[in-house]
Amino acid sequence: MKILLMLSVVPDTTSKINFTDNDTRFDKTGIQFVINPHDEFGLTKAMQIKEKTGAELHVVHVGVQANESVIRKTLAIGADKAFRIDTDPQDSFYTAVQLAEFLKDKDYDLIIAGRESIDYNGGMVPGMVAAMTGMRFINAVIGLELNGTEAMVDREIEGGKETLQTTLPLIIGGQKGLVKEEELRIPNMRGIMMARKKPLEVLSPVDAPVVTEYLKFEKPPAKSAVKLVDKDNLDELIDLLHNEAKVI
Amino acid sequence: MSILIFAEHQNGKPNKTAKELASYAKALAEKTGGEVIALGFGLTSPEDLYAYGVNKVLNVDDQRFTTFNAKAYAEAFKQAAAQNGIKIILTGQTADGMYFTPLLAGMLKAAYVTQVISLPEQNDPFIIKRKAFSNKAIAHVALKTDIKILNIAKNSFGLQENPVEGVTETFKPEVADEVFEEIKSVKVEKATGKVPLSDAEIIVSAGRGLKGPENWGMIEELAEVLGAATACSKPVADMGWRPHSEHVGQTGKQVAPNLYIAIGISGAIQHLAGVNSSKNILVINIDPEAPFFKAADYGVVGDAFEVVPKLIEKLKEFKSAH
Numbered sequence: 001m002k003i004l005l006m007l008s009v010v011p012d013t014t015s016k017i018n019f020t021d022n023d024t025r026f027d028k029t030g031i032q033f034v035i036n037p038h039d040e041f042g043l044t045k046a047m048q049i050k051e052k053t054g055a056e057l058h059v060v061h062v063g064v065q066a067n068e069s070v071i072r073k074t075l076a077i078g079a080d081k082a083f084r085i086d087t088d089p090q091d092s093f094y095t096a097v098q099l100a101e102f103l104k105d106k107d108y109d110l111i112i113a114g115r116e117s118i119d120y121n122g123g124m125v126p127g128m129v130a131a132m133t134g135m136r137f138i139n140a141v142i143g144l145e146l147n148g149t150e151a152m153v154d155r156e157i158e159g160g161k162e163t164l165q166t167t168l169p170l171i172i173g174g175q176k177g178l179v180k181e182e183e184l185r186i187p188n189m190r191g192i193m194m195a196r197k198k199p200l201e202v203l204s205p206v207d208a209p210v211v212t213e214y215l216k217f218e219k220p221p222a223k224s225a226v227k228l229v230d231k232d233n234l235d236e237l238i239d240l241l242h243n244e245a246k247v248i
Numbered sequence: 249m250s251i252l253i254f255a256e257h258q259n260g261k262p263n264k265t266a267k268e269l270a271s272y273a274k275a276l277a278e279k280t281g282g283e284v285i286a287l288g289f290g291l292t293s294p295e296d297l298y299a300y301g302v303n304k305v306l307n308v309d310d311q312r313f314t315t316f317n318a319k320a321y322a323e324a325f326k327q328a329a330a331q332n333g334i335k336i337i338l339t340g341q342t343a344d345g346m347y348f349t350p351l352l353a354g355m356l357k358a359a360y361v362t363q364v365i366s367l368p369e370q371n372d373p374f375i376i377k378r379k380a381f382s383n384k385a386i387a388h389v390a391l392k393t394d395i396k397i398l399n400i401a402k403n404s405f406g407l408q409e410n411p412v413e414g415v416t417e418t419f420k421p422e423v424a425d426e427v428f429e430e431i432k433s434v435k436v437e438k439a440t441g442k443v444p445l446s447d448a449e450i451i452v453s454a455g456r457g458l459k460g461p462e463n464w465g466m467i468e469e470l471a472e473v474l475g476a477a478t479a480c481s482k483p484v485a486d487m488g489w490r491p492h493s494e495h496v497g498q499t500g501k502q503v504a505p506n507l508y509i510a511i512g513i514s515g516a517i518q519h520l521a522g523v524n525s526s527k528n529i530l531v532i533n534i535d536p537e538a539p540f541f542k543a544a545d546y547g548v549v550g551d552a553f554e555v556v557p558k559l560i561e562k563l564k565e566f567k568s569a570h
Contacts, residue, residue: 158444158447160437211359212389212390
């Protein structure tokens with residue numbers, strides 16, 4: 001069995017977001033880049049399957065050389081081999097084309113991505129790759145059980161979950177719930193040493209159109225100051241919620 | 249240049265997301281010209297959409313589509329778009345909408361933008377605003393393909409009634425049986441009798457300040473009085489005090505209710521990323537320095553164990569008087 005993690009590299013969740021070049025580009029100055037949190041759940045799930053079945057685990061990332069330290073982290077956690085498609089992707093469609101092209105001569109049984117990246121929050125690359133390759137796809141996955149090539153997959157729906165039955169090969173958009181928070185892996189020293197010797201192959205991108213263009217960024221309008229209500233005067237709070245906010 | 253929307257429904261009746269998409273589409277159609285067409289699967293009251301500006305409802309009457317199937321729905325949209333000369337497709341920020349739309353975008357090689365919060369600033373080039381960086385920024389994005397697909401952020405546009413004379417037609421997409429066989433739904437589990445977080449107008453959320461899962465009784469009571477859904481912060485879900493499905497924040501659910509009440513939650517940046525699209529935020533916290541107060545509209549500095557029971561009493565009085 002062969003598993004592929006489609007890795008997204010994003011600013012750390014505590015990052016202050018700023019823009020540069022007249023607010024046309026994200027300012028990477030001082031930003032710590034990490035494995036996309038949704039992908040972390042997928043990576044741990046992939047490791048659990050690998051340990052159970054002896055599967056081989058590869059990682060692919062579409063991005064710049066500076067992200068290689070984050071790719072190495074996935075190798076340190078236990079992935080066997082990584083690929084980096086050497087480009088600074090401008091939109092999700094472009095990224096999906098690169099990944100679909102990469103998959104053309106591969107035979108992965110299970111492809112795991114995150115539901116969305118926490119930077120651009122597009123939530124579309126895994127589904128687009130599925131459409132471009134004709135592979136089966138399930139999104140917002142919070143549970144996955146494999147039995148040979150049979151898969152039982154839980155996806156999150158409004159107010160609950162739906163269990164789906166399918167067969168491999170399969171692409172999933174994973175998220176929290178795929179494994180438990182306390183199961184998430186972090187690299188240990190031995191893993192970090194071994195990762196240095198694991199292959200990280202750099203591939204050239206293919207030509208693809210950029211179909212969405214990011215022209216400008218702005219910060220959301222600042223909130224006006226909070227109206228504090230005395231804890232012994234909750235009638236005032238109810239009045240504000242009723243007459244001002246009009247929510248009750 | 250007609251616009252096609254996804255008309256999701258609950259027990260056959262178009263839901264709030266469908267009506268919000270119709271409202272958005274109608275406002276857009278007034279700028280771009282053309283009709284608003286809705287595609288639904290087994291609607292029993294498609295006429296409900298005429299009130300929000302839908303000129304034509306395409307209603308799929310085929311048992312195979314009764315249960316959502318992403319690839320089949322994407323195929324149906326592709327065919328409906330081709331047959332009606334559609335250039336703009338709108339879907340909603342729901343589990344099903346977020347699932348099939350990227351498949352559709354991939355099939356059509358169309359520019360697709362999610363988390364859209366505004367009508368286009370201009371039509372040519374077609375530029376919209378969307379949320380990005382987990383609500384920490386707004387991006388202006390141009391869609392550069394002939395067919396454009398937008399996923400509209402929940403509760404960002406609101407409902408606008410705009411009655412038109414509408415018609416409903418039966419629509420029969422041609423989708424092979426094999427497509428339905430690829431991925432099959434075997435079980436759906438939903439919490440009954442509770443307001444789902446995603447649809448809630450009001451959310452009552454609590455954090456570590458509650459000290460233990462045994463203290464959630466008053467949170468549930470407050471939610472019941474308000475007809476609200478309950479939610480929680482990440483640490484609370486991670487400690488197993490509350491189910492993961494209630495976790496709101498950057499890696500949990502992102503919500504945008506009319507009122508978000510945060511009780512005993514300090515307001516870490518990751519939590520705020522999941523809730524700061526809420527129309528109003530009320531923070532109840534014993535610590536006046538809690539960062540959440542900076543993101544709040546209303547605040548009460550006080551002990552939750554004192555404030556919440558009093559608030560429940562006051563709300564009950566208010567509800568019985570109104």
